[in-house]
Amino acid sequence: MTARELHPAELPEAIDRALDGTSILILPSDRDGAVTEVAPSVWTGHGSAPALILFTSGSTGKAKAVALSSDALTASARATERFLSGPGDWHLCLPVNHIAGFQVELRARLAGRAPVRAPSARFTAQSFATEVTDLIDRAGDRPTYTSIVPTQLHRILEDERATEAAGRISHILLGGAAISPSLLDRAEAARLAIVRTYGMSETAGGCVYDGVPFDEVDVTITEAGTIDLAGPVVADGYVEIRADGTITPVDSPDLTVDEAGRRTMHTSDLGRIDSGVLSVLGRADDxxxxxxxxxxxxxxxxxxxxxxxxxxxxxxxxxxxxxxxxxxxxxxxxxxxxxxxxxxxxxxxxxxxxxxxxxxxxxxxxxxxxxxxxxxxxxxxxxxxxxxxxxxxxxxxxxxxxxxxxxxxxx
Known part of the structure; x- marks a missing residue:
């Protein structure tokens, strides 16, 4: 298999191949690019080839390429189902070049039904309301989910029809950026079922919901006050995609593996744990x-x-x-x-x-x-x-x- 750009309609079946180990998916570095599928033979590292390569947001400098295994992706998706209300119908209004958007596609695929996708990259409250109405009508007795960021929630709460539609969704995952308490208060007043998520590309997306980590995910606070995340959802490591198309591991102190093979992501996020519940206090480098x-x-x-x-x-x-x-x-x-x-x-x-x-x-x-x-x-x-x-x-x-x-x- 040579590198091949995928049409969006081809992504669900390509996810199956990546999870089975017969290909590697590479997400584009920007939302206008196409997902690329390559053969596992381009992997030059030890052990099995990763299922997914994606790029970090670059919020702390140059974007890094992250390698996620099939096991990490699946562990994250199944943990989300257990935390929420089981397999359900998903609405997608996030770009798939980021882990949050890709995870919606993955969760929907594992749940057996394609997500209701936003037709445009530009988010509006009006289109959200229409898409969620379609989601609810299609779902029947199945639970319904969407994943959004705080900026989108602001827009939803400023529109009566969008707020009403959001109130009919079983669970709304909210993450990707800091969430102000006042925004949560407004969402609660509107009776929206918000679930606050915390995670990153290196943890296959959110791995702490409402301050509580997933099963088998350990959260610790270092002496410097930063957050460490360990467990099956953590990435294999960082990689370099070379000019000849080969994918090579890159060592980094941010991602480490202990003698037992347990992976840890050492974040730059400041945090505090009270009675087992994590609060994220911002980034140390901010x-x-x-x-x-x-x-x-x-x-x-x-x-x-x-x-x-x-x-x-x-x-x-x-x-x-x-x-x-x-x-x-x-x-x-x-x-x-x-x-x-x-x-x-x-x-x-x-x-x-x-x-x-x-x-x-x-x-x-x-x-x-x-x-x-x-x-x-x-x-x-x-x-x-x-x-x-x-x-x-x-x-x-x-x-x-x-x-x-x-x-x-x-x-």
């Missing part, structure tokens, strides 16, 4: 050092958004701009609703007004500048694009003549 103080963007976003939403802020992303005095000045990019004052006042005034709200945070450096944007910068799967956010903030600051601020607020 920390902003401002005036010698460590600032967690994730902590600010989750802490401030509930009060800021009452003032017309729909979404926010905390970033920074260069500053002679502070090194890095804390900035918030916000997407506003109608009637919000942000944009009519200068960025410093917006920050002062929003910071004065009753948000309950203490001892934190707060955003000094607030800039409205049409869309919060995200990567294709919905992860916040913090590098793009920093560039946008710097451009907006350069365009604004009223951003000198002096001291940063500490509440």
């Amino acid at each position: 920390i902003i050092v401002s005036g010698g103080t460590n600032v967690s963007p994730h902590a600010l976003e989750t802490g401030l958004l509930p009060s800021w939403q009452k003032a017309g802020i729909a979404e926010m992303l905390v970033t920074w701009v260069p500053d002679e005095e502070w090194g890095k000045l804390i900035v918030a990019l916000v997407r506003t609703t109608d009637g919000c004052g942000v944009g009519a006042e200068n960025p410093r005034e917006s920050a002062q007004r929003l910071n004065a709200l009753d948000h309950g945070m203490t001892g934190q450096l707060l955003p000094q500048l607030v800039f409205p944007v049409a869309e919060i910068p995200n990567r294709s799967i919905g992860k916040p694009d913090r590098r793009a956010a920093a560039r946008i903030a710097a451009d907006l600051m350069a365009c604004d003549a009223n951003t000198h601020t002096g001291e940063q607020p500490v509440i």
Whole structure:
């Protein structure tokens, strides 16, 4: 078999071949590319060839190619069924070049029925409502599922028909990016059956649901406060796809195997475990050092958004701009609703007004500048694009003549 690009309609049967070990699937690095099927003979590593090669989101630098075995993929899909309500009908509105979208295709294949697929790469609340109606009508007595990211949930909750449709789904997997408590509160008020997921390409997708790990998945917190994930869902390792098409393993300290063959993913995510339940506190490499103080963007976003939403802020992303005095000045990019004052006042005034709200945070450096944007910068799967956010903030600051601020607020 030579490398062959697959038409989307060919993917389900190609999944069967990959799981059987008769081919390797390579997902494209972007959502516009095609899935490629290659022969296992291109594998140059020890042991069985992987079933799937995919690329990480590149949120911490250059994207890496990850090799997942048939066993890891199947273990993840079956664990999802056990955690939810068994095999069911799936709705797909995520790109299949990411593990979250591919897993929907895989789970649907194992459950014996193709997913209801979004016809367009552009997600809208209106199309979501139509697709979910088709899903419910087709499912009969079978449970129904979808997998979405927080940005999509924001859009759903802003549309009455989409919210009503979402309320009819048995379980909605929500992951791919940090989830604000206020967004979960809105979803709960709308009676949506949200299941918070945590995982990554290297763990075949989500492997911790609502803070509870899958069967046989171990979660530990290191001395540095970061999360380690071990178990059957963890990838075999990273690989390099060479110019001649061969696939070669690449050693990395992020993925290790012990003497018993148990694989561990050493993440850069900060976490805490309370009574067996994992809380993800943001990424260690997202920390902003401002005036010698460590600032967690994730902590600010989750802490401030509930009060800021009452003032017309729909979404926010905390970033920074260069500053002679502070090194890095804390900035918030916000997407506003109608009637919000942000944009009519200068960025410093917006920050002062929003910071004065009753948000309950203490001892934190707060955003000094607030800039409205049409869309919060995200990567294709919905992860916040913090590098793009920093560039946008710097451009907006350069365009604004009223951003000198002096001291940063500490509440």
